[in-house]
Amino acid sequence: MHRNRLRISARLVAAALIVFSFGSPLVAQVAAPPADLDQWVARAMKEFDVPGMAVAIVKDGRVVVAKGYGVRELGKPGQVDEHTLFGIASNTKAFTATALGMLVDEKKLSWDDPVNKHLPAFAMFDPYVSQQLMVRDALSHRSGLGLGAGDLMFWPDTDRTRAEVVHQTRFIRPASSLRSRYAYNNLMFVVAGEIVRAASGRPYEDFIRDRIFQPLQMSETRFGNAGLPPDANLASPHSKGWRLDGELTPVHYTRDDTWAPAAGIRSNVVDLSKWVIAHLNKGALPDGRRLWSEAVENELRTMQTVQRISEPPPPLRASKPNFAGYGLGFGLRDYAGRKVVSHTGGLTGMVTTIAMIPEENLGVIILTNQEEGGAFTSVLYHIFDHYLGRPPTDWIAAYRQTRTDTLEKAWAAEKKAADARKADSTPSLPLAQYAVELEDTWYGKVTVTLEGGGLVLRMTHSQALVADLQHWQYDTFRAVFREKTTPDAYVTFDLDPQGRIERVKMVPCSSLADFSFDYQDLDLQPVPKPAGGPS
Numbered sequence: 001m002h003r004n005r006l007r008i009s010a011r012l013v014a015a016a017l018i019v020f021s022f023g024s025p026l027v028a029q030v031a032a033p034p035a036d037l038d039q040w041v042a043r044a045m046k047e048f049d050v051p052g053m054a055v056a057i058v059k060d061g062r063v064v065v066a067k068g069y070g071v072r073e074l075g076k077p078g079q080v081d082e083h084t085l086f087g088i089a090s091n092t093k094a095f096t097a098t099a100l101g102m103l104v105d106e107k108k109l110s111w112d113d114p115v116n117k118h119l120p121a122f123a124m125f126d127p128y129v130s131q132q133l134m135v136r137d138a139l140s141h142r143s144g145l146g147l148g149a150g151d152l153m154f155w156p157d158t159d160r161t162r163a164e165v166v167h168q169t170r171f172i173r174p175a176s177s178l179r180s181r182y183a184y185n186n187l188m189f190v191v192a193g194e195i196v197r198a199a200s201g202r203p204y205e206d207f208i209r210d211r212i213f214q215p216l217q218m219s220e221t222r223f224g225n226a227g228l229p230p231d232a233n234l235a236s237p238h239s240k241g242w243r244l245d246g247e248l249t250p251v252h253y254t255r256d257d258t259w260a261p262a263a264g265i266r267s268n269v270v271d272l273s274k275w276v277i278a279h280l281n282k283g284a285l286p287d288g289r290r291l292w293s294e295a296v297e298n299e300l301r302t303m304q305t306v307q308r309i310s311e312p313p314p315p316l317r318a319s320k321p322n323f324a325g326y327g328l329g330f331g332l333r334d335y336a337g338r339k340v341v342s343h344t345g346g347l348t349g350m351v352t353t354i355a356m357i358p359e360e361n362l363g364v365i366i367l368t369n370q371e372e373g374g375a376f377t378s379v380l381y382h383i384f385d386h387y388l389g390r391p392p393t394d395w396i397a398a399y400r401q402t403r404t405d406t407l408e409k410a411w412a413a414e415k416k417a418a419d420a421r422k423a424d425s426t427p428s429l430p431l432a433q434y435a436v437e438l439e440d441t442w443y444g445k446v447t448v449t450l451e452g453g454g455l456v457l458r459m460t461h462s463q464a465l466v467a468d469l470q471h472w473q474y475d476t477f478r479a480v481f482r483e484k485t486t487p488d489a490y491v492t493f494d495l496d497p498q499g500r501i502e503r504v505k506m507v508p509c510s511s512l513a514d515f516s517f518d519y520q521d522l523d524l525q526p527v528p529k530p531a532g533g534p535s
Contacts, residue, residue, distance in 0.1 A: 031059045034386040041069050041379055044396050048375035048403075049248055050368050052080035052235050056269035057383060058280065058363035063273045072369070073236035073250050083220060085234045085266045086367035087253065088352050089345025092265040093189050094279075094300070095208055097139045097329025099196050101296035102211060108199045111136040111299065111328075115191065118198040122191065123170035129178045130170075135195060137179065138188040139328040140304035146175030150187035151516035152443055154259040156348070156464040156486065162258050166194055171442035172521065182305045182326060186262040186516070193261025204261055215291055216278055218271035223264045225253055234266070235369040237349025242487040243512055244407060248370070251349045251485060263345065269365050272354060276363035279341075280356060300328045301341050301358070313405060315398035319381065335381075336388050344373070346514075348485050355380055362387050374399030410512045417509075422473040429475075429501075431455060434493060438504055438524040446504075446524055457491065478509060487513035501526055 034040065037055070045053055052070035056063060068080030103109050109118060115133045116122045123130040129144060137143055149172050153165045160168075169191065175183060193204040200207050205223050213221050228234060237253060240246045256264035267275075278285065279300075283292035303325035312320050321333040330341050335357075342355035349369065353376050356363040364383050366376040378395035385392060427434070435450040445460045448469070457479050459465035467479035469491060476492040488509040496502040506519035 031064065031387065033057050033065045034383060037065065037383070038069075040382050040396070044375045044378050045070055047396050047400050048370065048372035049240075050370040050372055050375045051238055051248075052084070052369045053375065053379075054080055054082060054084055054086065054235075054269045054365075054367045055379065056082070056273045056276075056363075056365040058273050058276050058365075059387065060361045061277060061281070061286075063270075063277075066269045066273055068269075072234065074238060074248065075250075078233075080235060080369075081233070082270050083233050083268050084367075085220065085222075085232070085268050086352060086369065087237070087256070087263075087345070087347045087350050088265050088267050088272070088354075088367070089263045089347045089350065090186070091343050091345040091352055091354050092261065092263050093139075094329040094343055094354075095212060095265060095275075096189055096192050096196065096204075096261045097300055098279075098292060098296070099204075099207055099211065100135060100139070100192060100199075101300060101328070102292050103196070103199045104299075105293050105296055109135060109195070115195065118195045119166070119191070122166065122194075125170060125173050126178075129174070132178060135192070136304055136328060138192045138195070140326050141182050141184050141188070142179045142305045143185060143188050144174035144176050144178045144180070145172060145183060145185045145187065146518070146521065147183045147185070148515040148518045149175065149183075149185060149521050150442065151518050152459070152462065152465075152522070153187075154190070155186075155254060155263075155516050156462050156483070157255045158258055158461050159463075160258055160461055162190060162194065162260075165258060166191055168442045179305075182307045184515070186259060189262035190259050196261070205264075208265075212275075212291065213271075215285065215289075216271075216274045218267065218274055221265060221267040221271045223260050224256055224266065226257075233268075235350070235367070237347060238370045239349040239485050240371070241484040242514070243411075243510070244371070245411075246484065254347050256347075263347065269367060272365045273363070276354065276356060276365060280358060280361055280363055300330055301332065301339075302327055303332050304328060313402045315401045318393055335384060336390055338388065344376075346371070346373075351376060353377070353380060355384075357384070357387075360387060372403075374403050407512075410510055414510050425473045427471060427475055428495060429493075429499065434469075434477075434501070436501055437527040439527050440522045440524050443522055445527070446522075479506070487517055489513075489517075489519045 051074050052072055054068040056066040066082040068082055068084050070080050072078040072080055112134050153160050196204045196207055236250045238248050239251045240248050282294045282297040283290050305326045307324040309324050324333040331343055333340050338357045338359050340355055340357055345352045349371055351371055351373050352367045354365050364380055366379055368376050378399045381395045432450050434455055435448050438446045447458045449456050455469035457467045457469055464483045467481040469477035469479055472478045476490055479489045479491050489506045490509055492505050493501050494503040504524040506522050508519055
């Protein structure tokens with residue numbers, strides 16, 4: 001039975017309760033947050049080593065909590081508050097899907113339009129898919145592309161333009177047939193942003209600013225960091241490195257302009273509360289005006305692609321859903337008999353979540369400046385349990401144990417691979433002969449050069465992707481990237497019968513590698529040398 005706590009102490013009002021709607025104070029009683037919220041957040045931040053976090057709770061059309069905890073950057077005094085900007089990463093996808101819904105309302109497109117109706121030059125690897133891929137397919141991770149396929153074109157920072165990225169989609173081989181399988185993919189949301197541009201006749205960012213940010217009075221929300229002053233109220237990302245076992249340090253923000261429709265928004269809990277209220281109101285503003293129709297909201301929340309439900313780790317069994325899938329820009333599942341509409345977002349050094357239980361008119365926003373999903377998830381479930389009247393669960397301990405088990409398993413697998421390698425083997429060729437210019441049809445060029453007696457790999461469109469190649473065994477090298485947040489990869493040189501390099505393959509060295517480092521999708525081949533010399 002759902003229980004509302006309607007009595008709010010003066011201490012809570014003074015310390016934790018912020019009640020407003022679109023910037024205007026309201027005098028109203030609302031369901032109080034968990035009494036131990038501050039202590040719970042502090043404990044989660046300590047357990048998962050998170051420097052800063054911002055939390056907002058929306059209940060029954062009111063903002064119950066909107067506040068910050070900790071610091072924006074380690075070693076500096078700036079505190080996180082309710083106005084601190086974070087990169088919300090893939091929570092941007094819901095904005096892109098909603099924008100397309102607004103264009104559906106205006107009859108400028110249909111969810112079932114072929115993508116190439118709006119982008120005539122667009123193509124996938126399979127000509128059939130090029131003709132059949134619909135707008136809703138692009139928004140629901142069922143295009144046939146593999147997990148994270150194409151991400152290396154725009155993440156880490158790239159010199160590729162958005163138009164170039166969309167064009168290169170035609171060279172990426174599918175992992176499955178159209179609509180047969182769920183595989184999370186950012187590239188299709190870049191395509192979706194281009195559909196917004198084509199159907200509206202306006203740049204994607206301009207449409208989102210004018211049609212969503214402005215009417216919702218999300219005055220502090222923006223795309224990227226360009227133009228922010230040095231003293232801006234902006235959280236810095238932090239990382240312990242890709243193996244998650246180093247010293248926590250601030251890292252640079254990713255530049256998200258190329259893939260902005262998938263992950264480019266910066267926002268805070270004040271502005272995002274307005275966004276959540278609008279969705280819980282199915283597109284209606286407090287004054288009765290509509291930004292999008294109820295039909296569009298229902299479509300966003302309707303499952304388009306079913307996901308398999310795997311058995312969670314033992315500490316997290318209470319979180320196992322009965323259904324899971326993806327709508328249009330939102331993930332869908334259930335918890336304690338209620339439907340949850342949510343998304344998470346992850347950039348280098350920063351993870352976030354926005355989750356709603358429409359049946360309870362409840363929304364939660366949690367933004368963090370560290371790469372620890374257990375921190376925000378343990379806070380999220382604690383808030384859910386409070387409003388759903390469930391017995392308390394120590395979600396912090398559960399996620400901490402799961403994290404420990406995951407890391408130990410991954411590190412053990414790395415050690416097993418190291419113990420099994422043939423350390424006394426030698427490369428088939430002199431090192432100088434591995435220095436070669438390579439090219440992949442969708443990514444572009446990768447070079448291997450001999451420098452100071454060692455091999456160095458450079459991915460030419462991504463300045464940060466520079467690695468020293470350490471011999472592993474036979475004709476396989478381990479690429480150790482100089483940027484600590486970039487995971488190592490095995491680089492294997494395949495030779496033809498004449499002993500010439502014919503193909504080069506890359507795969508991540510560890511299960512801890514983020515899926516967006518989609519090395520395994522590269523098919524690198526030597527660039528033919530131009531003909532020359534006397535005829």
